[in-house]
Amino acid sequence: MPPEIVHTPDSLLRRPRFLFWTMWQDLLAARELAWRLMVRDISAQYRQALLGIAWAFIPPIATAIGFTLAKDANVFTVGETAIPYPAYVMFNMTLWQTFADAATGPVQAVMQAKPMLARVNFPREAIVLAKLGEVGFNFLIKLILIIGLFLYFRVPLSWTVILAPVALIHLILLGTLVGVLLAPIGVLYQDVFKGLNMIMGFWLFLTPVIYPVPTQGVFGALVAWNPVTPLLVTIRELATTGVLTNAVGFWVVSLCTFVGLLLTWIGFRIAMPYVVERVTS
Amino acid sequence: MLLNTQQQSMTADLPESQPVLSVEGVSKKFCRDLKRSLFYGVQDIAADLTGGRRHSDRLRSREFWALQAVSFQLHRGQAVGLVGSNGAGKSTLLRIISGLIKPDTGKVRIRGRLAPLIALGAGFNPILTGRENIFANMSILGLSTRQIKQCFQEVVEFAEIESAIDAPVQTYSSGMAARLGFACAIYTEPEILLIDEVLAVGDARFKAKCYRRLYELRQKGVAFILVNHNSQAILNICDTALYLSGGSLVAQGDVNQVIDRYESDLFLTGTERAENRLTFPAKSPQESTGMDIRALFFRDAQGESTQTLLTGEPLSFCLSCESHNSHNGVTFDIRIVKIGGEDSVGNILTIRGQNDNAFFQVTPGLSELRLNFPYLGLAPGNYSAQVRLRKDSIYTFDMVESFRFTVLADRDVNKCQFYQPRSWSLVTETQPMLES
Incomplete structure (x- = not known):
């Protein structure tokens, strides 16, 4: 006899052991589905485009x-x-x-999956995982471009570059934290997605992307308090100079990200049934 | 071997002891005001996240109960029909059972894998091929890649799309896409199937195939809940039924009684149903579409009204109607299906007045249209007939969804699908056939 499943109105927080057990189970169950969804999304994405995979290169080149x-x-x-x-x-x-993709992706993915969410009870984590896989895939494509560029400009690499992927994962997780936090509300209110796009534009401005880390003034303080700054700077330093200027900041942000992501995940699980109920009633 | 029999007897005992699904006092409230509904959603999430009480048993402003204190049980191999008018809460109930939304009060217990045939083709992407979509769709329904590979061929065969399997789904006809969706869902090997009006897909032949598959699954012990507007379909497949009205369960039990109750509430207020006979109250001229069916019954060889139908005996099917004006070209169609039994799929007998060129002129007042059978060809059993009173084969005055009747036999018709009228004789051959 398979285990009994009970649906009750009570909050899952009142059964923490059950909650963690189902989270773990669903994460395991979601892997294969996430892979399928990712393959589906990526193949569909480039199939109806003449330039195909080139679209992964064109925007960063244009910006640069x-x-x-x-x-x-x-x-x-x-x-x-x-x-x-x-x-x-x-x-x-x-x-x-x-x-930015890791932050907007989950909101977008959950919004797109609305019809599916309303009809089939599958592990909801799969949607987010599939989107993260897509983010990773897009990064790898762009990585080819970066390698080419580094070779062209003869940029020296440090041996610490092998640690850069770890730091990159932390950066993606921070983005995921933002995305998963907003995803349930984003399905209810369109404002979230619109607002998120605007905020990401402003956030880019506060991150040392097109300029080096400023040290002075109010702007310097704002950039320093931006949680993306230590992560992004650390990845760049690991890849190029190998000298870390803000290791403490990196670890503080990373730890907060891990704890925050776990809490957000619990929130996401609890919120989703209410969201599904409201979008289709 | 001994172990095996023990296991079998255990499963045989199960229906009594443990239902695969039990719904205990489930209620659900909804709000029709969108802005308010969204706000309540946020409120519920906040209350749940802080671990506080949601007071989910109380209605907030502008909310209503979409489901109220619904309780029932489903056992292994049992088929339950769920009927009710639009908005009675049928889909809400299925969605709570499948765990998509939380009940506001009560509990749902499920023992076994549950497959909702609520959404066919969930996650189909029109640009991708049928093959890719089968994998995506069945993954969503909870199968591993290995399991999908195992049943892939069967799914393709069942959906009858072998030739188009590598074409994008957007090039499929709507019937093909629907067949693919149904095939994916039905091959997930569930213990409980929730079927929400999805059997309306495809052509008659495919529909019959779906019903056969459902019958096979039921033989294997799959339990299911079937939502369908067509009461004949429910009578065919289900042995028990639930009738939801305004969110409450108003009747449950034997399928015939529940369907009777549902139909009398739905369109036949004041209907009297007797054995092999159905009478309806008069309609006012405002309600009437020109001509109304007042009674359906049978007459025997002597022209006397009868309630006993015997295989092989002469019989007339009589339709008594009331007309408010004079009409030309009046006729009726009758479509008969058999209820119960394994091969009870599709129509047994369809007779259209227009095909027989049987058009009549009807004067205001009561008239009786008779369809005379020299011999009743139907084998003993239960039948359900759909009757349409028509004019010139286009316009339908009135119809009866399901007129149920029982045919008996006083002769031996064992191993017969129908009664063949016949006579026997002996002829002495003057010129042997062989020589000619």
Whole structure:
């Protein structure tokens, strides 16, 4: 006899052991489904486009060219960067884009999966995992571009580059935290997705992507308090110079991310049935 | 071998002891005001997250009970029909059972794998091929890749799309897509199936195939809940039924009684149902569409009204109607299905007045249309007939969804699907056939 499943109105928080057990079970069950959904989404994404996979390269190249031209024309001035500016911008932009995708992805994915959510009871984690897989896939595609660029500009790499993927995962998790936190409310209110896109634009401005880390003034303080800053800077330093300027900040943000993500996940699980109920009643 | 028999007897005992599904006093409230509904959603999430009490048993402003204190049980191999008018809470109940939404009060206990045939083709992406979509869809329904590979061929065969399996789903006809969706869902090997009006897909032949598959599954011990507007379908498959009205369970039990109750509430207020006879109250001219069915019954060879139908005996099917005006070209269609039994799929007998060119001129007042059978060809059993009173084969005056009658036999019709009228004789051959 399979185990009995009981649906009750009571809060899952009153049964914490059961809650954690089902979270673990669903995470295991979601892996294969997430893989399927990811394959489905990625193949569908490029199948109806003439340029196909080239669309993964075009936006970062366009951005990098734009900023490089602007800088050469002295439209704005940035301080010295450790590596040539086009490579600097392209590398940062790719990291930022990966973070932004991880943040907006879950909201978008859950919104798109609305009809499916309303009809089939599958592990909801799969949608988020599939989106993260897609984020990772897109990053790998862009990585090819970065490698080409680094070779062209003869950017020296540090041996610590092998640690960079770990830091990158922390960055993606931070993005996921934001995404999973907003996803349930995002299904209820369209404002969330619209607002999120706007905030991401502003957030980019506060992150040392097109400029090196500022040290002075209110702006410097804002950038320093931005949780993305230590993660992004650390990844770049691990890959290039190998000298970490803000290791403490990196670990503080990482730990907060881990704890926050677990709490957000619990919140997501609890919220989803209420969300499904409201979107289709 | 001994172990095996013990196990079998255990499962045989199960229906009495443990239901595969039990619904205990389940209620659900909804709000029709969108903004308010969304706000209540946020409120519920906040209350649940802080571990506080939601007071889910009380209605907030502008809420109503979509389901109220519904209780029933489902045993292994049992088929329950769920009937009720639109908005009675049928889909809500299925969604609570499948765990999509939480009940506001009460409990649902499930023992076994549950497959909802609520959404066919959930997660189908039109750009991808049928093959890719089968994998995605069945994963969503909870199968592992290995399990999907195992039943992949059967799914494709059942859906009859072998030739189009590598074409994008957007090139499929709507029937093909629906067949694929149904095939994916039905091959997930569940213990409990929830079927929400999805059997309306495909052509008649595919529908019959679906019903056969459901019958096979039921033989294997799969329990199911079937929602269908067609009461004939429910009578066919289910042995018990639930009748939901305004969110409450107003009747449950034997399928015939529940369907009777549902139909009398639905369109036949004041209907009197006797054995092999159905009478309806008069309609006012405002309600009437020109002509109304007042009674359905049978007459025997002598023209006397009868309630005993015997296989092989002469019989007339009589439709008594009331007309408010004079009408030309009046006729009726009758479609008969057999109820119960394993091969009870599809129509047994369809007779259309227009095909026989049987058009009549009807004057205001009561008239009786008779369909005379020199011999009743139907084998003994229970039948359900759908009757449409029509004009010129296009316009339908009135119809009766399900007129149920029972045919008996006083002769031996064992191993007969129908009665063949016949006579025997002996002829002495003057010129042997062989020589001609």
